Amino acid sequence: MRNAHRVEQVRAAEAELMARLPEGALMQRAAAGLAATCARLLTRRRGRVYGSRVVVLAGSGDNGGDALYAGAVLARRGARVSAVLLAPERAHAGGLAALRAAHGQVVLDQEVGLADFSRADLVLDGIVGIGGRGGLRAEAVPYARAARRGTVVAVDVPSGVDADTGEVAGVALRADVTVCFGTYKPGLLIDPGAGYAGAVQLVGIGLDLPPADVSALQHPAVAELLPEPGAESDKYRRGVVGVAAGSATYPGAALLAVAGALHGGAGAVRYVGTAAEEVVRRFPETLVTEGGPAGAGRVQAWVVGPGGGEGARQALAEALASDVPVLVDADGLTELGRLGPGALAGRTAPTLLTPHTGEAARLLAGADGGAPPPADELAAARLATARRLAAAYRATVLLKGSTTVVADPGGAARVNPTGTSWLATAGSGDVLAGLAGSLLAAGLPVLDAASVAAYLHGLAGRHAASTPGAPVTALQVAAALPAVWRQVRASATADE
Ligand SMILES: NC(=O)C1=CN([C@@H]2O[C@H](COP(=O)(O)OP(=O)(O)OC[C@H]3O[C@@H](n4cnc5c(N)ncnc54)[C@H](O)[C@@H]3O)[C@@H](O)[C@H]2O)[C@@H](O)CC1
Numbered sequence: 001m002r003n004a005h006r007v008e009q010v011r012a013a014e015a016e017l018m019a020r021l022p023e024g025a026l027m028q029r030a031a032a033g034l035a036a037t038c039a040r041l042l043t044r045r046r047g048r049v050y051g052s053r054v055v056v057l058a059g060s061g062d063n064g065g066d067a068l069y070a071g072a073v074l075a076r077r078g079a080r081v082s083a084v085l086l087a088p089e090r091a092h093a094g095g096l097a098a099l100r101a102a103h104g105q106v107v108l109d110q111e112v113g114l115a116d117f118s119r120a121d122l123v124l125d126g127i128v129g130i131g132g133r134g135g136l137r138a139e140a141v142p143y144a145r146a147a148r149r150g151t152v153v154a155v156d157v158p159s160g161v162d163a164d165t166g167e168v169a170g171v172a173l174r175a176d177v178t179v180c181f182g183t184y185k186p187g188l189l190i191d192p193g194a195g196y197a198g199a200v201q202l203v204g205i206g207l208d209l210p211p212a213d214v215s216a217l218q219h220p221a222v223a224e225l226l227p228e229p230g231a232e233s234d235k236y237r238r239g240v241v242g243v244a245a246g247s248a249t250y251p252g253a254a255l256l257a258v259a260g261a262l263h264g265g266a267g268a269v270r271y272v273g274t275a276a277e278e279v280v281r282r283f284p285e286t287l288v289t290e291g292g293p294a295g296a297g298r299v300q301a302w303v304v305g306p307g308g309g310e311g312a313r314q315a316l317a318e319a320l321a322s323d324v325p326v327l328v329d330a331d332g333l334t335e336l337g338r339l340g341p342g343a344l345a346g347r348t349a350p351t352l353l354t355p356h357t358g359e360a361a362r363l364l365a366g367a368d369g370g371a372p373p374p375a376d377e378l379a380a381a382r383l384a385t386a387r388r389l390a391a392a393y394r395a396t397v398l399l400k401g402s403t404t405v406v407a408d409p410g411g412a413a414r415v416n417p418t419g420t421s422w423l424a425t426a427g428s429g430d431v432l433a434g435l436a437g438s439l440l441a442a443g444l445p446v447l448d449a450a451s452v453a454a455y456l457h458g459l460a461g462r463h464a465a466s467t468p469g470a471p472v473t474a475l476q477v478a479a480a481l482p483a484v485w486r487q488v489r490a491s492a493t494a495d496e
């Protein structure tokens, strides 16, 4: 599990540790870790550190201090290091002195700085870290825009990315590698910020941290959560997932949701809706029932809404009246947006909403009574949007898109690290809904079911795309689920 903490949590932990350590010790730890990563990258790129060109972009705070100290270490190993000071009168005094003592150059002319930047083997972005507010200031913008040939290493966070949210106001430095200190920051895991961070490496500095603000699953945690049948399990004990999906207009959604559900670990899939004939023809193992969820017999979770069309309203009402977890997707979300949060008020079991940003906009409008906010604004503030919806509907929300975010009404949040743009294909959301519903029926808590589903779905998208090396269909994503399930399980066995 990758755990990320907000700036205020990091600051509190740092203050507590600094009080027990000699002055500057923490910065030395950070700078040493940073310099070690830079040396590795230079060695990989040029065979050695000696003689390589390194540019340090140093802002006015401690982030610049880290970068200057790391620059000094590289200069002592023979790198030709120049530091571009973006606020010369406020540059970190200790870091600057260390760099000068190691015979590093200081550049004050922007033209020269930009030329150095463009031809450096390695650039250290120490303009601003967790103390950054708002977008990059004007003097730093040319560096974010300039062409460059070398590797950019961001110090703690790419400058211009909001550490708490991943939001980017204006331009930001695009890094190949980000070396962060003490803990991951949410902004390194959530797009658009995650897209600027490149590969993220964590350097421990000994912080004693509270529970994470946001976390991202990795293989071992997913492997532990995957449901596994015990010796006693029959199909009913393993859980039955009910899928109310598809309509005369969209029969395909039924097939795709069932395909996802069949691979999610529930013991059986019960389909209700108008596409029963097609479903059984394609997936004979599916149980089918005429009518709606109310008359369908006992299930352990409902999936309602994919391709639901005109029947979505009734199916939603019947599923929500049950006392089992309900996943609401697609047309079900449109209906829920019309009804507002009151429709979930009487629920005794968890509800999971799986909107993309357009559906999220309609849900927010349903909660606030206003006009739907622009979907691109919601996409740019993914964490805040998911949390806002979770709070308004008192439901767990899986907000789909580039970096899928899952937020619980209690405040816990997970971000999905396996996403891929291959999943932006018709019907892929139906597969995800079925998969997550199946994990709910198998007994996973709702935050786990949602985040494990997003994780497997992302891996399956990558797997399916890599096999033909071409665009994938949603059915191919569903078909890849067993392979990625095995891959995750195998990695856990290898770790044991
Ligand atoms: N506090 C600590 O103990 C440690 C801090 N460390 C480093 O210190 C950083 C935090 O240092 P600071 O609190 O000094 O903050 P930063 O260095 O991140 O930024 C604050 C400075 O940048 C300026 N600034 C704010 N927004 C800006 C913007 N948009 N564009 C340009 N300049 C802007 C501010 O005027 C201020 O001078 C961390 O990110 C990390 O790199 C590490 O050395 C580890 C230990």
Ligand SMILES: [K+]
Residues within 6 Å of the ligand: 063, 125, 126, 127, 128, 129, 154, 155, 156, 157, 158, 159
């Ligand atoms: K930075």
